Amino acid sequence: xxxxxxxxxxxxxxxxxxxxxxxxxxxxxxxxxxxxxxxxxxxxxxxxxxxxxxxxxxxxxxxxxxxxxxxxxxxxxxxxxxxxxxxxxxxxxx
Numbered sequence: 001x002x003x004x005x006x007x008x009x010x011x012x013x014x015x016x017x018x019x020x021x022x023x024x025x026x027x028x029x030x031x032x033x034x035x036x037x038x039x040x041x042x043x044x045x046x047x048x049x050x051x052x053x054x055x056x057x058x059x060x061x062x063x064x065x066x067x068x069x070x071x072x073x074x075x076x077x078x079x080x081x082x083x084x085x086x087x088x089x090x091x092x093x094x
Contacts, residue, residue: 028064052065
């Protein structure tokens with residue numbers, strides 16, 4: 001952040017996502033999840049972060065959507081969950 005980066009997100013695996021911005025550092029824990037296949041969880045989380053950024057969401061909301069997307073991904077036996085969608089991510093957060 002001291003070098004001009006506005007936001008930094010770091011995956012902490014099964015512990016969730018940590019992000020830092022001018023206001024400080026925040027941890028967003030993983031959602032309760034039944035792990036079926038860890039493949040694709042990080043990719044899904046990154047895609048949700050990018051999508052959230054494009055939608056203009058806050059860092060906190062982006063991190064929450066990222067852990068929700070990761071949860072959907074790892075609960076599927078398939079590398080790309082057929083259940084993955086923006087609506088499924090948002091529903092997971094309710």
